[in-house]
Amino acid sequence: MIDNFANEDFDRAYRRGFWRKLSAWLTGRSNELLPYEEVRRQLPFQGQRDIGRQEVPLDKIVGSVGRYRDFDRVFLPTQKFTAQRWINISKARYKDVELPPIEAYKIGEVYFVKDGNHRVSVARERNQLFIDAYVTEIDAPIPLTPDMELDDLVAKKDYAKFMKKTNLNKLRPNADLELAFFHEYGRLLEHIETHRYYLSLESHYQVPFETATTSWYDTIYLPLVQAIKAQNLPKQFPDYTLTDLYLVVSEYQWLLREELEGKDSLQATAENLMQVYNEKEVRHVLSYLRRANWISQMILEQDRSNFMEKTQLNLLRPESDIVLSLPGKYENLLGHINTHHYYMGEERQADVPFEEAVASFYDNVYAPLLDAIREQGIIKDFANRTEADLCLWVLDHRHEFDETVDQLPQIED
Known part of the structure; x- marks a missing residue:
């Protein structure tokens, strides 16, 4: 009786394997086990370690060391020359004979059978969810997943x-x-x-x-x-x-x-x-x-964050609240601070701490200019621009103003 059951189990598994193979051919989907050595050859590995006896999920066993052509991706048999071995294991299961754990390699989330391919095949045919295994884990820099194909x-x-x-x-x-x-x-x-x-x-x-x-x-x-x-x-x-x-x-x-x-x-x-x-x-x-437009806004936020990190102006002068509306302009403003820093050093003939130059620039250059702009009330004439935009524009064009003033005719008393 048990012999008949075991033979019928193999025949049923083999037929299912045939239809899966045909379906894979028609749909173009892969139905093959992954060859362990090919995976090892393709990926850089960083060592291995024995992690002992464990319960391994059968649906995460996706490959084999030496039998990857004898079974399909779900371990249905694809050939008959080892049928008797499969049948003998199936008979042992019917007799409640305890079988030894398989041996497997683990890479990421998946397993490759080193020894025990037929035991895995029989277990899957009997709808088991887990199988005992002695596992060697292979260290890889990336995880492999059960849905991965050789390609x-x-x-x-x-x-x-x-x-x-x-x-x-x-x-x-x-x-x-x-x-x-x-x-x-x-x-x-x-x-x-x-x-x-x-x-x-x-x-x-x-x-x-x-x-x-x-x-x-x-x-x-x-x-x-x-x-x-x-x-x-x-x-x-x-x-x-x-x-x-x-x-x-x-x-x-x-x-x-x-x-x-x-x-x-x-x-x-x-x-x-x-x-x-x-x-x-x-x-x-x-x-x-x-x-x-969110990318431009993100650039603006990054620019302002970098500017504040470099100048610490939000700490040195918390009331400053410098907000520019155009990306790339914070670097211009930083350039004016650097120029101010340079001339402070030239005037003193000594090194000036950058923080001191930042505070001096704000107190003696930026803040007076901001007061003048506010006094004139001209910000209302520039929609979608900030006070800082106007201050920077004046600073950028200051030399043009100076040249214009120099070229004006002198009025004699």
Whole structure:
């Protein structure tokens, strides 16, 4: 009786495997187990460790070390030459014989059978959810998931190299920077290196790569990703990951700064990005970005934050409340402060603390000019502009005023 049951179980499993194979062929979906050695070859690994006996979810076993052609993705048999082995295990289960645990490798969320493929196949046919296994965990810089296909390894390979280079999988364990543009990880590294360059300039020493990486992730990447989420871009462009959108938006933002500073046109900004990202869908993203005003507002907020961080004016003169309405103009204002700082040093023939120069500029240059503008009441004539905009405009054109005054005819008494 048990022999008949076990034989019928195999025949049923084999037939199901045949129909799954036909369905996969008709739909173009993969139905194959992942070959462990191929996965190992594609991805950089960082060591392994024995994690002992565990209950392993059967639906997370997606590959095999040596039997990946003998079973399909759900471990239905695809051949009959080991049928007797399968049947013998099935008979043992009917007799309630305790079978030894299988042996498996774990990579990320998935498992590969080292020994015990037929036991896994029988267990799945009997609708078990778990199986006992002695597990060896392979350390990889990226997680593998049960829905992954062999073709996905090419993209995973580049992502793994990026994560290994940056060590973000350990520095920021929750970081998910996977790209659909899997060939653009080099651009992400360029963003980190650029951030490192400016950090080193500010710090006056070479900032370590890991320090720059975490700083970029915390202060550049995450805030922009939060803005992207707030603007609902992931829902509008579901084929792209958050990091894809970060790349396009951040580089559009950078090019937009150039346009706002008069170095380029908005059309040229979009065309420059289209040359970088040739994918058709990127054109839809850029079309959206060209109509959005939140990026300009975000640039303004970043510029003001950077200005206040450099000058500490909000602490030195809390009443200052300098707000400019045009991106790129905070750098102009900082330039005037630096010039004031220089002339203070020349006048004293000594080094002047930057904080003192900032306070002096505000007290002796900016505040008197602001008082004059308020006294004239001219801000009402400039819609959508701030008092700080007018002050900066006067400072930028001060030399033109001086030349005009010098050219006026002198009136004799």
